[in-house]
Each structure stands twice: as structure tokens, then as C-alpha cells.
Amino acid sequence: MNETAGYLPNIGEEEFTYKTLVFEGQKETIEVKVPLLTIEQMNKVVDRVKKASAERLKSFSVADIVKLIDQVIEQLLDRTNPYRQKAERMLPIITGYDEELIRLGLTSYLKSFRKQELQRFLVEDFSNPMVLDDFQPRVKRGFSKAVGPDLTVHIWSGNVPGLPLWSLISGLLVKSGNIGKVSSSEPLFAGWFAQLLTEIEPRLADCLAVVWWKGGDEERECSLFKQADVVVGYGGNASLQSLRKRIPISTRFLPFGHKISFGVISKASLDSRKALKTANQAAYDVVRYDQQGCYSPHVIYVQKGGNVSPREFAHYLAHELESFENRYPRRALSIEETTTLASWRQQAELATLTNANNAIVGEKSGAWTVFYEEKGGELLPSCLNRSIKVVAIEEFEDMIKTITSNRSYLQTVGVAAAPKELFHLADLLARAGVTRITGLGNMTSPESGWHHDGRFNLLDLVNMVDIEHTAEEYAESIAPYVD
Numbered sequence: 001m002n003e004t005a006g007y008l009p010n011i012g013e014e015e016f017t018y019k020t021l022v023f024e025g026q027k028e029t030i031e032v033k034v035p036l037l038t039i040e041q042m043n044k045v046v047d048r049v050k051k052a053s054a055e056r057l058k059s060f061s062v063a064d065i066v067k068l069i070d071q072v073i074e075q076l077l078d079r080t081n082p083y084r085q086k087a088e089r090m091l092p093i094i095t096g097y098d099e100e101l102i103r104l105g106l107t108s109y110l111k112s113f114r115k116q117e118l119q120r121f122l123v124e125d126f127s128n129p130m131v132l133d134d135f136q137p138r139v140k141r142g143f144s145k146a147v148g149p150d151l152t153v154h155i156w157s158g159n160v161p162g163l164p165l166w167s168l169i170s171g172l173l174v175k176s177g178n179i180g181k182v183s184s185s186e187p188l189f190a191g192w193f194a195q196l197l198t199e200i201e202p203r204l205a206d207c208l209a210v211v212w213w214k215g216g217d218e219e220r221e222c223s224l225f226k227q228a229d230v231v232v233g234y235g236g237n238a239s240l241q242s243l244r245k246r247i248p249i250s251t252r253f254l255p256f257g258h259k260i261s262f263g264v265i266s267k268a269s270l271d272s273r274k275a276l277k278t279a280n281q282a283a284y285d286v287v288r289y290d291q292q293g294c295y296s297p298h299v300i301y302v303q304k305g306g307n308v309s310p311r312e313f314a315h316y317l318a319h320e321l322e323s324f325e326n327r328y329p330r331r332a333l334s335i336e337e338t339t340t341l342a343s344w345r346q347q348a349e350l351a352t353l354t355n356a357n358n359a360i361v362g363e364k365s366g367a368w369t370v371f372y373e374e375k376g377g378e379l380l381p382s383c384l385n386r387s388i389k390v391v392a393i394e395e396f397e398d399m400i401k402t403i404t405s406n407r408s409y410l411q412t413v414g415v416a417a418a419p420k421e422l423f424h425l426a427d428l429l430a431r432a433g434v435t436r437i438t439g440l441g442n443m444t445s446p447e448s449g450w451h452h453d454g455r456f457n458l459l460d461l462v463n464m465v466d467i468e469h470t471a472e473e474y475a476e477s478i479a480p481y482v483d
Helices: 039-055 062-077 082-095 099-113 115-125 165-173 189-200 218-225 237-245 275-291 310-327 335-354 396-409 419-432 469-477
Strands: 002-004 017-024 029-036 143-147 151-155 177-181 208-211 230-234 252-256 260-265 297-303 359-362 369-373 387-393 410-416 436-439 463-467
Touching (some): 039 151, 039 208, 039 218, 062 099, 062 115, 082 189, 165 189, 165 208, 237 252, 275 310, 310 387, 335 359, 335 387, 387 396, 419 436
Parallel strands (some): 002 029, 151 230, 230 252, 260 410
Antiparallel strands (some): 017 029
16 A cells, blocks of 8 residues: 655645655555655745745634634544545554554544634633734733744654644644644654645645654754744654754744653542442553553552552553453554563562562563552653553652652643542642643543643744834824824
8 A cells, every 4th residue: 555645835846755654564564655855845845835824824814724624624533534534544554553543542632623622722822812813902901913933843753643733733723834744653644634624725735834854854954943933843852852952042942752641549439339430541541542642641649548459459450451452452562662561561570579569460462561569669651552550659648759850741640539639639730740630531632722731832832912002102193183
């Protein structure tokens, strides 16, 4: 099976070079051609995207843009649509994730970008979204307008299918021209979105581009970054640090790097009726995309004192992971991943030998592993791929002591707690550095407009332009109707 990835605006008669990426599934192989532009060609793309953004995209109202994005998402939610059918057929082969998990995950994810959700997205950052269209009155007199970049460059990672939509749609909502670099791990979805968008609204055909180059290509990156107003980067901390060195000091850089997320389960969730549901929700957070997202749990802290003990809960969780494995098998691992998993399990087994209160429960093939620790130390990343540590705690404050050393890396916490506990726990987590608190089972599905790593999705992209009231007063003093 062959597919061409990416999306390019019209820059005239050009001979483009394509790099072929090969993905081998269990039953089928896909060859994906990704566009590899020369620096001269990239410069032409930059000029074209900037010009089209200024002349066309910025002439659209934000309501019109929301309507267009909603139409694209409606098509991608339709399982009879050719793009949706390609996604369901190809993404499991490219990513290795289970077909049904991909299908369900895409539907859940895409629903985050429907019209009503985008409207919530906008009002989360702008009390009056019309500020993106024209100057709007301010409470303290005067007027303000939000002006999007002429060009936003996106460096995307490919650990989760469809991930580029967050930043690409954000760029469109603030009327920025967009050039995105897809990952070799998942090079297709961003291009499909761009193609479908421009089919629905041809006037946007030159307002964006989706390209590829090998990560670390300093010459290409330096040339592109110096022409960008904003660079949005996803990836490991080392790669983002390398990117930062190539971005001019005057260019805004929004990096989204490595994060650690975890779950917290109150004893209130562990009576005989609720414990199984709690375990099921926790297992779903572990299983979805095999913990590859920054919002996936590495550790689950379980409070003592419930009818079901933390040790018993670890066995409940193991049972649910086994059920999910039967329904949604884990993807095949690389040699490096297999080695890392074996090392993690070996350390867990050693910990059970040195402390009889610890325990390890795992499927023989290593498709999933639960390591129970009676008393945990510092919060550490797991080896991913359905490997999770359950740590017993007496009080929530005991958990806080173990996570504070990772303050700069903390992101999402999935919580199963009673109403009277929730805000007390949330306050402790917020003070510790956590930026997102959600219900257990929803860790991998951020809501529209969530504050990614505690920041704003749209406000961080724009410049606010103010007309102070003194300018109004001066204009009035020289108006032709003044006596």
C-alpha cells in the first residue's frame, strides 16, 4: 500500500524530492512518501503561506473559521468518508496500535474540535472572541485586538495519532499562516486534515503547509525558524533544547516536552461496589496508546483504609489490564522498548525480593505488568507500554512528599475521590506543580481549551494591540465636527 503524506501550497512548477518511509504491519506494509523540500523551495513556501495568510485567512471572521473546522471534523467523524477510512486502515499499521483502539480514540479525540467545543476553546482564552476580528472595547476604556502571527512553525511528535491537530487548529483560530513538520512515526494525519480543509474552502489552499525533514537538520531549521514569528515544539527535552539554540531570540518559542502524570485513588473509591469500576478506569488510562502520551499515568497512588486494600487493588487492576489486552492487544515493541521493559521488570522483581510487602503481577509475555509497592519513594517514570506501579499511601500528604522533586515535569493527575476530598486534594496537587486534574479514566482525553502544561493555547500565540483612551480623546479633539 502506498500513500503520499504532507500538504504543499502552490509555489509554481517545482520538482519536489520525496523521502519514502516504510511501515510494516503484521499483514501489510505501507510506503509513505513525505515531501523533503530544499531550502529554496521552503523559502517559497514561507513567502506563499505568509502572503495568503495576510490576504485571505485574516479576512475570515473567527466564526467562519470555527464553522470550517467543524465541517472538516464532521467529515473525519464520518466512517464512510475516504479520509476517515484511510485513517482507520493505515494508522494501525503505522503506529502498531490496535484497530479498534484507534477507531474509538479518533472519534473521542475529533469530537473535541466540533463547533461547540471550539467556541468553548475560544472563550477559555478570550472573554470576547471577536477580539480576533477587530478592536473591541476594554473595561478600563480604550480598545484591544488580538493579532495572530504571520507564520507559526510547528514541530510535531508522533507518539499519539492525530496529535498535530491541537496546535494546527490553534494556529488557524488565531488566523496564522502555518507550516508543520510531521514526525516519521506518524506522518499522515496532519496532511489529511489540511487536504480536507482546503477541499472544503479552496481560498485557504495557500495558507498552510505540512512538510517533513529529518530531525536535527540544522541548516533547514535555522533557515525556517528565522522567518517564523512563533515556533511550537513537541518532543523530548533534549531535542527541544537543541531546537531552542536554533531559534532567534526575537522568535517566540513554545516547547512542550517530557512530562510525568499519575493517578490518585481515595479509600472512598475502594468499597466492594466501586473498586472494580475504579480499577477499570485506571486500566483504561494505562492501555490507551500504551502510555505514550504525556498525560498517561506512570504511577497510581492508592490510599489505605478502604474495604479493598491497595495490594488487593493492584490485583484488580491486573485483572482489568488482562481483559483489555484480550480486547485491545498491545502493539509490537521495538528491540529497545523490549530491553527497557525487561530491565524495569527485573528491578521490580528485585524490589519484591528485598521487601516481602511488595508484589509484581504480570502477564507471561510481558504484555502488561503491575508492580505493587507498599511504600514508594520518588515518583519515577515507568517503562511505558502497559507497565504501571501501584503505591500505597496513608494520607494524600504522603504522596505529595514523593512528587515534589519532579515539580517541573508534573502534568496530569487522574483522581478518584469523594466530593469533600476533591478540592483539598486539588489544592495540594496545584501547590506541588500539577497543571491538570481530571477524573480517573479521562487522563488521555483532555477537554477542549485545557491549559496545556498550565499555559494558554491561543493567548500564547497572539500579540495584544491596545488603543488607549487618550488616543480616542485626541482623535475627538481634532474631529471635523468639533466646534
